[in-house]
Every structure is written in structure tokens, then in C-alpha cells.
Amino acid sequence: MKRLTQLCILIITLAFSFSWQVSYAVKTSGGNSFDVIVTKRDTMQSIFKRYGLSRQDLYTVLRQVDGKQLESIRPGQLLHFDTENGKRLRGIKIFKSSNEILHVKKVNGHFKLSSSSPQKTGLFSMVDFTMKHSLYTDGVRKGLTSGHIAEISQVMQRDPGVDAKKLPAGTQIRIILEGASSDTDRKVVGIQLRHKRINWSVTRFHDKSGNNFYHPDGRTAAVSFLRYPMSSFRISSHFSLSRYHPIHHYRRPHYGVDLAAPRGTPVWATAQGKVVHVGWKGGYGKTVIIKHGAMYQTVYGHLSRFRAGLRVGDTVNQRQVIGYVGSTGHATGAHLHYEFRKNGRPLDPVKTRLPTKSRLGGTLFNAFKQYRTHIEKSLTARV
């Protein structure tokens, strides 16, 4: 039996390490092209310097094309760079206005400048299909690569607003790729899902933390957590892999943090997610478990009562009340036992690095909206 358990753990570990490798591979290849938002006082020179692009290439570009056009960038404008290894320039797209894109491209060792409207660029293409079997089978049949699909499912798995593993058959899927359909190395820039109540759409956009996907309203497509599920409390017991148990009087791990607060204090969900357990759970007493996308789970134990009407399958928002502090199960006094699990493994909720909250604001959001308009125009023109 023990052997079997060990084997299972090994398989699970391998499965997760494999999925992480995929994520790194995707990140590296995505690093060769990136978006830049022009800030105040920016020049092409300052941007090249900031992103570590070859100075030699800048001089070559300015010599070979009309430099004035390139230097006339304005704050808030979106620039898209294509590089080799993140250093050597392959091309720049300058999104001048919602009707004009300047395009610098290296052709046979020479940089060429052209201007076009999004309706004619062929900068983007799309793959449309209805899911019949699986994202993988149907997607590959439509011409997506396994790299595309790995990235698409990863983006979905990080978002608590969609259940990537349970997409219903019949879901309409649209994948937007950068590059014309004849290009061999197209990159995923948009994912849209439509099915009855599902209406989910994200677009890739570069921000300080790298290439990320955002909803049309600027919300990040990755789940974000609050550190604690209450506003006021005292930590009465820390996370530990071996602690002295006050009731059982022996050492055993404590997979969460205990937050002491008066009985009846409201407890809220630390992130948006789906309720997967509401009820009694052994020593944890009255417990709520929430699943946040495919990777994360949070556990709330020793509750005195649940929020009225809370059911398994409910979607809860961040900061929405799910129950009230109590001392049900094995508890010495009123406190909340809070656990944070990533890929099934409990992590210290106090110390672990949490996926940070992010939403595009100000200039970034404006540039993002403009970018989405470009994509839409570019796609609808050829339908």
C-alpha cells in the first residue's frame, strides 16, 4: 500500500514538473517579441537601451529608413518589437492610430519601412472551431501546434473564470494568432470561448511582468489572491511541517495558519473561485474548500456556520463572505484554520509568493484597447 502511494506521488510529481517545463518553454519563445508603451520623454534610442536591443541595429534602421517617421513616436503609443534572442532587431510595428500601422521589417539584411491600415495588414489570423473531442485533437486538426495548445490551456488554467478541463462539447473556440496564416511561427495573441453562459475572451499584452493575457476590461487572466481571508485577526499558530499539537499532544504538521478572531467574524474568499466543499471535514469541523482555476485551492476550517445558501458548485468572488469564525472540530478557541494549496501541495499562506493582483490602468489600458481594436479590424477585414 505504501509502495503504491509512493508511486502515485512520483507520478503526480512528474506530471507537474512536466507541466512546468512546458510553461518555461513557452515563456522563452514568447520573449523574442514584446510590446512597449511609449512613455513621456521616450525616444527610439531610450527604448532600445531600456530593452537591451542592439545599438548597431538602431543606427542601421535610422540610416536605411526615413528616421523622422520612426522618431515621431508619442507617449501612450504601442510599439511591438520582433527580435532574435531578444537582442537583434527583426522588425518593429508602430501602432500610430487606430487606422495606421508603421511597419519596419528586415528583408534580406535590409530594413524596410511601410505603412498600412489594420484592414490590409495580414498581421493577425485566426483559427475557429467547435470543440467536439478535446481542445488538443480539434485544435491540431485546425492547424494549431502542440506548443500553441499547451499555452492556451495554461492561460485557461490560471483563470478562475473558466474551467479549462471541463469545457463542454460544442464550445465555440477562436484562437487569434499573430502573423498571416502562411507564417510558420505564429504566436497566440487571443483566445475566445463561447458556449451558452460561457463568454470568455483574453488578449495577450506586455506589461512590466512580461507577456500576460487580459480580459477586455483590463483584468488579468490569472487568478490573484488576498493574503488573508479576514481584515482583523491575530496569528495564533503558524504553518509548520512539524508542530506540537495542543489537543493531541504529539508532533504533527500544521498545513495552514490559524487566525484567532472573535466568534462570528466574517470570513471571505481570498480569490475568485468555485466552491468544491461545504460541510464537516473531520478535525477541521465546518469547512469550506474553494478551487481557483486548475492550480490553486484554499481551505477555511473550524467555521461556526456557513454563509446562508452557500453550495458546492457556486462561484464566489474575491472578498465575498463564505462563512463565520468558530471553533468546530478540533479547536481550542475561536479561530480560522486557513490553508493555501498549489497543485495539491500546502504552502505557508503567510510567506508564499502569491500571484499578484493586476489590472491594466491609465496609458497601458488605453494602449491595450487600441491594440484590441487593431486586431479586430485586421480580422474582420478578411472575413
Ligand SMILES: [Zn+2]
Ligand atoms: Zn490550524
